[in-house]
Amino acid sequence: MTTTTDIPVTGGDSLLRLDSVAKTFGTVRALHDVTMAVRAGSVHCILGENGAGKSTLCNTIFGTVSPDRGRMMLEDDEYRPRGPADAIDSGVAMVHQHFSLIPTMSVADNLVLGSGGFRRPLRQLREDLDRIADDYGLGVDPTAMVRDLSVVARQRVEIVKSLLAGPRLILLDEPTAVLDPAEIDALIETCHALASSGKSVVLITHKLGEVARVADEATVLRAGTVVGGGPLADITREELLEMMLGEATPLADALRPARRPAVDTSVADDAPICLRVNGVRVAHADGRVALSGVDLAVRAGEIVGVAGVEGNGQSELTSVLSGALRPDEGTVTVDGEDLTTATQARRTRAGLAVIPEDRHAEGMIGAMSVAENLALPRLPQYRRWWLLDRSRMRADAQTAIAEFDVRAPGPDAPLGSLSGGNQQKVVLARELGTPGLRVVVAAQPTRGLDVGAVAFVLDRLRAAADLGAAVLVTSSELDELLSVCDRIVVAYRGGLHGSVDTRSPHAAREIGNLLTGVE
Numbered sequence: 001m002t003t004t005t006d007i008p009v010t011g012g013d014s015l016l017r018l019d020s021v022a023k024t025f026g027t028v029r030a031l032h033d034v035t036m037a038v039r040a041g042s043v044h045c046i047l048g049e050n051g052a053g054k055s056t057l058c059n060t061i062f063g064t065v066s067p068d069r070g071r072m073m074l075e076d077d078e079y080r081p082r083g084p085a086d087a088i089d090s091g092v093a094m095v096h097q098h099f100s101l102i103p104t105m106s107v108a109d110n111l112v113l114g115s116g117g118f119r120r121p122l123r124q125l126r127e128d129l130d131r132i133a134d135d136y137g138l139g140v141d142p143t144a145m146v147r148d149l150s151v152v153a154r155q156r157v158e159i160v161k162s163l164l165a166g167p168r169l170i171l172l173d174e175p176t177a178v179l180d181p182a183e184i185d186a187l188i189e190t191c192h193a194l195a196s197s198g199k200s201v202v203l204i205t206h207k208l209g210e211v212a213r214v215a216d217e218a219t220v221l222r223a224g225t226v227v228g229g230g231p232l233a234d235i236t237r238e239e240l241l242e243m244m245l246g247e248a249t250p251l252a253d254a255l256r257p258a259r260r261p262a263v264d265t266s267v268a269d270d271a272p273i274c275l276r277v278n279g280v281r282v283a284h285a286d287g288r289v290a291l292s293g294v295d296l297a298v299r300a301g302e303i304v305g306v307a308g309v310e311g312n313g314q315s316e317l318t319s320v321l322s323g324a325l326r327p328d329e330g331t332v333t334v335d336g337e338d339l340t341t342a343t344q345a346r347r348t349r350a351g352l353a354v355i356p357e358d359r360h361a362e363g364m365i366g367a368m369s370v371a372e373n374l375a376l377p378r379l380p381q382y383r384r385w386w387l388l389d390r391s392r393m394r395a396d397a398q399t400a401i402a403e404f405d406v407r408a409p410g411p412d413a414p415l416g417s418l419s420g421g422n423q424q425k426v427v428l429a430r431e432l433g434t435p436g437l438r439v440v441v442a443a444q445p446t447r448g449l450d451v452g453a454v455a456f457v458l459d460r461l462r463a464a465a466d467l468g469a470a471v472l473v474t475s476s477e478l479d480e481l482l483s484v485c486d487r488i489v490v491a492y493r494g495g496l497h498g499s500v501d502t503r504s505p506h507a508a509r510e511i512g513n514l515l516t517g518v519e
C-alpha cells in the first residue's frame, strides 16, 4: 500500500501527474493538495465516499473546473486546460455520467458534433468507427437515432465520440452504474483493450468488486484528500474500504447485508394489498409496446423486487406509478383508490412515494436549496398564513441531513452544488419521509451511492416495510434485491414474469432463468 507522500510526481512512465492540486467551492474544500500520478497504458480507479471529490478531480483534469492551486503535467509538458476544448486538444477525453447526446439526431450527426464542428466525410467516419469497433469492441450504428438507443448503447456512442479525437487519456465518471453484469464485463474488456493500446483510463466507481478486475492502480480520496492508493496487486479490498471510510465507520457496518428480520416475518397472505397494478399497457409514439398486460400486487409490509436487464419496461412502470406516464390501458390503485390519472399532490396525499430513476430530470430542482427540495411535495404543511415557515423547513431539513448523512454545507445550499450521491440521498430522504407512507416505489435506489450508503438505504426500505408500507424496488443489482426483498419478479420484454421467494435456496437460479426468458 502506498501513502500520499510516496506517490511519484515526476519521472517514471507517468502520463499525467498532479502535484498539490486544490479546489474550494465556497466553504467546501473539494480537493486538498491532491498529488497523484496516472501511468501510461494503465487503468486507474478513483475511489471514495459520496462527496469525497472524485468528480471534481476528473473535472479539473478535463478543464471544466479550474484549480485554485497546484500543478498538472501531461507527459513532460505543463498542463493547464482552460476548458474541455483545451483538454481534448491535449489528448484528454471525458465521458460524463449524464450523457450529452442529442436524442433527436442520428449517431453519425452526434459524432460529427463531437469533433469540434469539423465535418468528417461519412466514409471516413465509417472507417474510423470500424477501426474502433475492431480495436476496442465498441460497435455503433451511425444511422441509428439516439432516442431509439438503450442506455448501454448511448454510453457506447459517448465513449466512441471521445475516442474519435484520438485521446491519450480517457476519464470515465461512474460508467458502470447504469450497466448490468454482462455489460460491465464488456466495458472492462474495453478498458483493458484501451490500456493495451497505450492509452490511460481513469475510472470512477463505487463497486469494489469491479476495481480488482479492471484496475492496475487506484487512488483513494477522503474529504478531498488522497489517503492512499497504489498498484492493486499490493492492496486488498478490505484495505481499500478502510482507506475510503476511515476509522469512523466500522468495516462490518458498511459490508453488512441489509437487515433481515431475525424471526420469520414473511408477509401473511391476507395482509391488505396496498399497491395494485392492473392490466397496464404502454405504447410509445412510434408504436413500440413498452408494457403489456402488467399485473402486480404488493401487500402491506412486503418488499417486492423487479429484476431485469435495463430496457425491459422497468422505467415505464416507474413512470406510470409516479404519474409521469399515462398508461393506454389499465389501472393503478393505492389502498383501493384509483390513482391512474391522479395529480402528483393526490398521489402524495394517498401515501405514495416514488424515488425516480432519473433523479436529475424528475427528482429535484438543482437551483433550489436542499431544504426547499425536501419540502417540495408537501409545501402546504409548511404554510403559515400566506407565508412559508422557512425556519421549520430548515429545521426539518437539518434532521434529514443528519439522518441520511448528507454531506452538504447546510440546508440552504443549492441542491445542484452537492455531489451526485448526496443529491440522491436528499431525494431518498424526502420520499421516505412522506407523511402517512403507504407505498414506496424505488427505482435503482442505490445507484451512485457508496458502500456505506447502500447498506443504509436498503435498511431504510426494510424499515418502511416493517412499518406497514408496500415497497416496490427496481434494481439491476440482483444481490441487493436478494438481500432486501421478500420476493422478486422479472421484467422481460414489457411483461412481469414469475414470483420468486427470496428465501428459496434456488432463488438466484430461478431468477436467472426468468431473466433469459425461460419461465
Ligand SMILES: Nc1ncnc2c1ncn2[C@@H]1O[C@H](COP(=O)(O)OP(=O)(O)OP(=O)(O)O)[C@@H](O)[C@H]1O
Pocket (backbone or CB within 6 Å): 025, 026, 028, 029, 030, 048, 049, 050, 051, 052, 053, 054, 055, 056, 057, 407, 408, 417, 418, 419, 420, 421, 422, 448
Ligand atoms: N459546483 C459546485 N459548487 C459547490 N460545491 C461543489 C460543486 N461541485 C462540487 N462541490 C462540492 O465538492 C465536494 C466534492 O464533490 P464531488 O462531486 O467531487 O464528489 P464525488 O466524490 O464525485 O461524490 P459522488 O460519489 O457523490 O458523486 C462536495 O462536497 C460537493 O458538494
